[in-house]
Amino acid sequence: MTKRGRFITLEGGEGVGKSTNMAFVVASLEAQGLDVVSTREPGGTPRAEAIRALLLDPAPQEPLHADAELLLMFAARAQHLAEKIVPALERGAWVVCDRFTDATFAYQGGGRGMSVERIAQLEAFVQKGLTPDLTLLLDMPLTAAQSRLESRLNSRNEQRDRFEQERGEFFQAVRDAYLARASAEPERFALINAHQPLASVQADILGTLAERIALWR
Numbered sequence: 762m763t764k765r766g767r768f769i770t771l772e773g774g775e776g777v778g779k780s781t782n783m784a785f786v787v788a789s790l791e792a793q794g795l796d797v798v799s800t801r802e803p804g805g806t807p808r809a810e811a812i813r814a815l816l817l818d819p820a821p822q823e824p825l826h827a828d829a830e831l832l833l834m835f836a837a838r839a840q841h842l843a844e845k846i847v848p849a850l851e852r853g854a855w856v857v858c859d860r861f862t863d864a865t866f867a868y869q870g871g872g873r874g875m876s877v878e879r880i881a882q883l884e885a886f887v888q889k890g891l892t893p894d895l896t897l898l899l900d901m902p903l904t905a906a907q908s909r910l911e912s913r914l915n916s917r918n919e920q921r922d923r924f925e926q927e928r929g930e931f932f933q934a935v936r937d938a939y940l941a942r943a944s945a946e947p948e949r950f951a952l953i954n955a956h957q958p959l960a961s962v963q964a965d966i967l968g969t970l971a972e973r974i975a976l977w978r
């Protein structure tokens with residue numbers, strides 16, 4: 762592929778403010794006159810969203826095998842890349858994606874304890890070298906993020922999905938895996954302290970975007 766646009770991902774555990782800040786990142790790039798495609802994983806196209814529904818459904822009558830979970834994440838990603846992300850980047854659009862493969866390393870690798878080598882093999886097979894240009898990792902302590910998540914679930918009267926039903930140790934492992942990836946790849950990741958008032962989080966995000974985009978010019 763000839764990649765002409767830029768690929769930005771947002772990552773972080775549950776309740777850190779990813780959805781809130783996705784909208785902010787998209788709006789700030791659009792305000793600079795850029796053609797922006799906003800999307801999410803798992804999902805982003807009709808077929809990939811159908812796979813998302815399978816992944817998030819708590820369906821207690823049949824557990825989802827960890828291998829099936831991992832393969833479904835990459836199946837959704839293959840579809841999303843082929844139908845949406847790659848065409849957008851080729852046309853010169855900027856793609857902003859709510860979660861991508863770092864989430865697989867964090868949740869399936871860290872949370873579920875699956876082999877990181879196996880995940881890396883699938884990453885190479887599905888992505889063929891395509892990786893984000895910038896990953897904003899929203900990070901905050903677990904207890905504070907959990908209470909944000911609870912207030913969101915209560916205010917919208919939502920049920921917990923299959924991942925949101927996991928225990929504290931799972932989310933601690935997810936957070937640790939994200940932080941380890943961020944320190945291993947500081948040139949791609951920007952670590953954002955999400956445990957601040959929203960205006961401060963967004964000021965940090967704006968500063969990071971300005972800094973990184975200047976390096977790409």
Ligand SMILES: Nc1ncnc2c1ncn2[C@@H]1O[C@H](COP(=O)(O)OP(=O)(O)O)[C@@H](O)[C@H]1O
Nearest residue numbers: 775776777778779780781909913957958959962
């Ligand atoms: N910096 C912040 N300070 C306080 N509350 C926040 C902040 N960012 C987001 N929230 C609130 O926390 C809840 C979870 O945020 P959300 O963006 O839905 O998180 P996520 O998508 O990461 O689960 C929402 O009710 C949101 O309004």
Ligand SMILES: Cc1cn([C@H]2C[C@H](O)[C@@H](COP(=O)(O)OP(=O)(O)O)O2)c(=O)[nH]c1=O
Nearest residue numbers: 774775776802803834860861864865868924
């Ligand atoms: C992309 C991706 C998401 N997930 C999980 C994380 C989330 O719990 C869930 C759905 O993502 P998302 O809708 O971003 O969750 P939330 O907004 O509630 O934080 O899928 C993985 O386990 N692996 C992956 O590769």
